[in-house]
Amino acid sequence: MNDTARSKPAAMAPSAPTRASIPVVRKHHVLVRLSHAWHVPLLLGLIVTGLAIYWAAPVFRHAPTAANPRGDYLADAGIALASVFGTQGNPSNWLYERVSLGPSHLARALRLHWLFAYLYMVCGAVYALGLLRGGGWRALLPRASDPAEALAMIRFYLGVIPHAIARRPWPHPPIAGKYNALQRGAYFTMPLVGLLAVLSGWAMHHPATLPWLERAFVNYDGARVVHFACMLVLGGFMIPHVILVAADGWDTFRAMVTGWSLRVRGTRHGG
Amino acid sequence: MAAERKRPPVNRPSPGEWLRRVASAAAERPEETFDAQPQWLTARSRRDFLLLGAGALATATIGWWLLPDRTKRLWLPGAHDRLDSLAARVGLTREQRERQLERVLTFDDDVAEVLYSKGRAVRTYDRPDPRPLRNNYHGRTPGPEHVVGWRLNLSGLASGRAESLGLETLMSRFARHDMNTRLVCVEGWSHVAAWGGLRFADLIAAFPPSPGARWAALRSEVSLDGRGQREPYYVSIDLETARHPQTLLATHHAGAPLTLAHGAPLRLLAPMKLGLKNIKALTNIAYTAAEPADYWNERGYSKYDGI
Numbered sequence: 001m002n003d004t005a006r007s008k009p010a011a012m013a014p015s016a017p018t019r020a021s022i023p024v025v026r027k028h029h030v031l032v033r034l035s036h037a038w039h040v041p042l043l044l045g046l047i048v049t050g051l052a053i054y055w056a057a058p059v060f061r062h063a064p065t066a067a068n069p070r071g072d073y074l075a076d077a078g079i080a081l082a083s084v085f086g087t088q089g090n091p092s093n094w095l096y097e098r099v100s101l102g103p104s105h106l107a108r109a110l111r112l113h114w115l116f117a118y119l120y121m122v123c124g125a126v127y128a129l130g131l132l133r134g135g136g137w138r139a140l141l142p143r144a145s146d147p148a149e150a151l152a153m154i155r156f157y158l159g160v161i162p163h164a165i166a167r168r169p170w171p172h173p174p175i176a177g178k179y180n181a182l183q184r185g186a187y188f189t190m191p192l193v194g195l196l197a198v199l200s201g202w203a204m205h206h207p208a209t210l211p212w213l214e215r216a217f218v219n220y221d222g223a224r225v226v227h228f229a230c231m232l233v234l235g236g237f238m239i240p241h242v243i244l245v246a247a248d249g250w251d252t253f254r255a256m257v258t259g260w261s262l263r264v265r266g267t268r269h270g271g
Numbered sequence: 272m273a274a275e276r277k278r279p280p281v282n283r284p285s286p287g288e289w290l291r292r293v294a295s296a297a298a299e300r301p302e303e304t305f306d307a308q309p310q311w312l313t314a315r316s317r318r319d320f321l322l323l324g325a326g327a328l329a330t331a332t333i334g335w336w337l338l339p340d341r342t343k344r345l346w347l348p349g350a351h352d353r354l355d356s357l358a359a360r361v362g363l364t365r366e367q368r369e370r371q372l373e374r375v376l377t378f379d380d381d382v383a384e385v386l387y388s389k390g391r392a393v394r395t396y397d398r399p400d401p402r403p404l405r406n407n408y409h410g411r412t413p414g415p416e417h418v419v420g421w422r423l424n425l426s427g428l429a430s431g432r433a434e435s436l437g438l439e440t441l442m443s444r445f446a447r448h449d450m451n452t453r454l455v456c457v458e459g460w461s462h463v464a465a466w467g468g469l470r471f472a473d474l475i476a477a478f479p480p481s482p483g484a485r486w487a488a489l490r491s492e493v494s495l496d497g498r499g500q501r502e503p504y505y506v507s508i509d510l511e512t513a514r515h516p517q518t519l520l521a522t523h524h525a526g527a528p529l530t531l532a533h534g535a536p537l538r539l540l541a542p543m544k545l546g547l548k549n550i551k552a553l554t555n556i557a558y559t560a561a562e563p564a565d566y567w568n569e570r571g572y573s574k575y576d577g578i
Contacts, residue, residue, distance in 0.1 A: 057459035107571030
């Protein structure tokens with residue numbers, strides 16, 4: 001393949017190859033891209049096995065009823081969904097059978113959860129290393145201009161659809177860096193939530209061996225509540241994340257696979 | 272110029288200057304661009320997407336292999352048999368899966384053992400949870416018959432003899448210890464409960480295990496299955512855990528003698544282990560050199576179970 005193109009831009013200029021070169025922006029370090037891809041099946045595996053573990057002893061419960069003797073809110077949700085979509089099995093297991101390994105799979109779910117948990121920690125370490133090696137961490141740090149910029153972005157997002165319907169122009173607010181303030185806030189928070197999920201997981205796994213960690217979450221049940229909340233936040237983040245990347249276009253998605261983007265700021269070659 | 276003269280001669284940055292340096296080191300750099308030929312970009316892009324696709328395919332195959340059969344049937348009712356035989360063709364059989372998952376479990380147990388230090392005390396609490404402690408016998412709760420004339424049978428002792436001790440002997444011969452500790456179930460629930468009883472360590476000191484013994488095989492002969500048939504329950508406990516000062520052979524719960532639901536007349540209380548190791552209605556202790564069988568380990572759970 002063309003080896004000169006792989007080297008730095010300065011080396012390219014004097015050689016002046018016959019075919020026209022185009023400017024490309026370096027985006028994501030290879031370790032960031034790899035861990036980003038691994039994260040998808042790992043998080044899915046953790047949620048699927050985690051809910052099968054949760055099934056054995058739900059944290060969030062109300063007083064027992066005839067249809068739901070354990071008072072498990074997720075069983076209530078299953079009953080409601082089963083009444084809409086139908087089921088051949090036990091309606092209170094509807095949700096557990098579809099978004100988890102299923103009821104009565106505790107031993108299997110625990111083993112798989114630990115497998116995915118160890119891989120998740122490795123994945124997180126690789127991600128952190130990629131941020132450090134590629135300098136990407138600088139683009140994620142909060143800054144003083146964030147609140148104002150975040151409000152401008154929210155205003156922009158709220159106006160997108162009305163302006164599209166009215167066929168009026170609705171310019172994107174100017175962005176000073178790699179990410180806008182909302183992205184920066186999310187991309188800065190998510191790794192911390194992942195870390196919190198890992199810490200609360202260890203607090204539950206070894207509350208007697210790591211009592212200081214258990215105390216950091218008040219007690220054993222506190223760690224379970226935090227762990228569950230982390231799952232909701234990480235899972236909930238993925239939905240707008242995927243929608244917004246899809247809305248932003250092919251270049252953004254490709255940048256997370258290949259590491260480069262054709263959207264160069266201040267040139268005509270913008271994507 | 273005047274400002275420059277005011278600076279101290281030693282080049283020590285002021286806190287403000289230091290903060291500015293940190294801020295500029297952490298400030299986002301301008302985006303880095305390079306020039307590339309479109310052909311090179313296309314080739315690179317093709318390679319990276321092919322790698323992504325291959326990775327996604329491999330991940331989906333492994334994910335399928337790891338799923339329980341019931342979930343596969345539910346998700347892909349028509350095709351699960353064919354997909355299973357495809358996975359088996361690349362070596363992803365059910366036997367392989369169990370072997371690999373066993374290794375995960377062993378790895379996790381090894382990590383737990385490295386983290387654990389035998390001298391560390393388990394957290395104790397000022398008062399137990401007010402709710403009643405749940406009876407989590409997986410089968411039926413044994414009836415009261417066995418309590419009359421109950422004896423604890425010891426074997427694998429240094430003396431070479433088998434010992435049989437009544438409850439009165441155990442309670443009068445050994446000091447009573449009380450503690451409020453958290454019982455953590457593998458299912459995920461936990462309960463701070465008040466326990467009283469003798470230290471396992473005291474029993475071991477009075478009836479030393481044979482030299483070379485590293486394990487205690489604890490057994491309840493009176494345990495029942497779900498239909499009320501006799502089904503002995505057994506756990507393995509390493510002797511270091513047994514000798515921990517917070518490992519009790521409990522005779523009391525919540526200030527009263529153990530009820531049948533909680534393992535009358537004597538149960539193990541090892542708060543550094545999951546509840547499933549805390550065997551109820553204990554009848555036999557055998558000291559062994561090799562690790563003895565463990566009821567729940569035979570059913571897919573960890574055998575270390577240290578929390």
